[in-house]
Amino acid sequence: MGLLEAIVLSVLAASTPLMLAAAGELVAERAGVLNLGLEGMMIMGAACGFAGAYSAGSVIVGALAGILAGMLMAALFAALALGLAVNQVAAGLALTIFGAGLSGLIGAGFVGERIETAPHLHLPLLTDLPFAGRILFGQDGFVYASLALMAGIWWFLHRTRAGLILRAVGDNHISAHALGHPVLRIRALAALFGGACAGLGGAYLPLAYTPFFTPGMTAGRGWIALALVVFASWRPGRLVAGAWLFGAVTILQLHAQAMSLPVPPQFMSALPYLATVAVLVAISRQRGVKGAAAPASLGLVFVPDR
Numbered sequence: 612m613g614l615l616e617a618i619v620l621s622v623l624a625a626s627t628p629l630m631l632a633a634a635g636e637l638v639a640e641r642a643g644v645l646n647l648g649l650e651g652m653m654i655m656g657a658a659c660g661f662a663g664a665y666s667a668g669s670v671i672v673g674a675l676a677g678i679l680a681g682m683l684m685a686a687l688f689a690a691l692a693l694g695l696a697v698n699q700v701a702a703g704l705a706l707t708i709f710g711a712g713l714s715g716l717i718g719a720g721f722v723g724e725r726i727e728t729a730p731h732l733h734l735p736l737l738t739d740l741p742f743a744g745r746i747l748f749g750q751d752g753f754v755y756a757s758l759a760l761m762a763g764i765w766w767f768l769h770r771t772r773a774g775l776i777l778r779a780v781g782d783n784h785i786s787a788h789a790l791g792h793p794v795l796r797i798r799a800l801a802a803l804f805g806g807a808c809a810g811l812g813g814a815y816l817p818l819a820y821t822p823f824f825t826p827g828m829t830a831g832r833g834w835i836a837l838a839l840v841v842f843a844s845w846r847p848g849r850l851v852a853g854a855w856l857f858g859a860v861t862i863l864q865l866h867a868q869a870m871s872l873p874v875p876p877q878f879m880s881a882l883p884y885l886a887t888v889a890v891l892v893a894i895s896r897q898r899g900v901k902g903a904a905a906p907a908s909l910g911l912v913f914v915p916d917r
Contacts, residue, residue: 616742618862623746623754624820626858628653628812628829630757632836633843633850634764635808640840641768642801643781647703648688650833651710652806653813654826655680658714660814661824662721670729673818674753674811681810682803684710689802693795707833715826722825729753729819753815758851760808765847777801809833838884856886 632653639646646652656677664673688706691697729751732738737748768774777797780787784794812832817824835857842857843849864879 616745619746621862621865622855622858623750624858625861626854627754627757628815628820628832629836629839629857630761630851630854631753631812631815632809632833633839633854634757634760634847635805635812636836636840637843637845637847637850638764638768638777638808639798639801639805641781641845642777642798643784644692644798644802644805645699645703646685646688646692646706646802646805647700647837648684648706648710648833649703649805649809649837650829650831651707651714652681652684652809653710653829653833653836654714655684655710655717656810656813657816657824657828658718658721658813660810661724661726661817662717664726664818665721665724670727670818673726674814677810677814677818678807679810681806681808681813683806684810685802685806688806689799693799693802711827718824718826723823725822726817728822751819753811753819756811761847761851768847809836812836835884842886860886 632649636646636649659680660673660677662673663676664670667673684706688702691702691705692699731749731751732755734748738744740748768778776787776792779790780792780794780797788794813829816828816832821828839850839853839857843853860879860882864882
């Protein structure tokens with residue numbers, strides 16, 4: 612039971628940065644914005660988050676610094692892709708390269724330093740319950756924030772007028788513009804929200820997952836988050852399940868190596884991507900290719916069938 616509890620706790624921790632980053636990207640893509648700079652925004656959030664927490668001695672300040680860094684990167688992307696009509700794919704890839712280099716410069720002076728990670732919740736009696744206690748009532752604030760964020764996104768998209776307008780902009784921006792909705796403003800705000808979530812997901816790594824910063828510590832999590840959005844078919848509920856699945860595969864890889872199982876670690880690392888490809892193939896065979904494409908000037912964005 613102790614081993615199972617440790618595995619579940621590890622899965623929740625590994626899935627949290629994926630869930631945070633993918634949540635923002637889901638909203639952005641629902642608005643018709645494809646931001647491939649997720650990896651760059653996450654690593655910038657990690658660098659600025661650790662720098663803020665180390666300098667101020669506060670995890671909250673670090674989290675806010677990570678959010679701000681992600682939003683600034685997203686603002687740069689919005690200025691290029693929406694303001695100047697640069698191709699979204701090219702702008703996103705450039706943002707990833709830029710973020711990787713700039714984060715290394717910002718975090719160079721903090722490599723080797725350590726901080727106190729985010730405290731875990733402890734409720735008398737409840738946290739001490741066997742197995743479920745630490746899982747339900749012993750997580751850090753980032754884990755609970757990620758779940759609350761997903762619930763809020765679901766409510767916003769499906770239960771509010773603003774969410775309906777955002778989805779309409781993603782489905783058919785021409786019709787939304789004809790109805791008087793500010794398409795570019797809505798897409799810019801969605802991109803900023805995606806950047807904030809990506810920055811927070813990156814900040815989670817040095818503030819809660821590990822107590823230090825290293826260049827490139829996101830290790831491709833931004834790309835996994837992008838795949839996760841497609842894996843979840845742009846639905847918040849499926850995204851939560853997909854994040855847990857991807858986190859479980861990551862932890863499974865580590866346990867497989869620890870137990871010396873005769874499974875190549877490279878194969879375990881590829882499992883999330885293989886699962887994504889398999890799901891996409893299955894969806895394509897069942898439904899056919901459905902969706903709406905944005906104009907070439909704004910990049911190519913496929914919006915899911917409702």
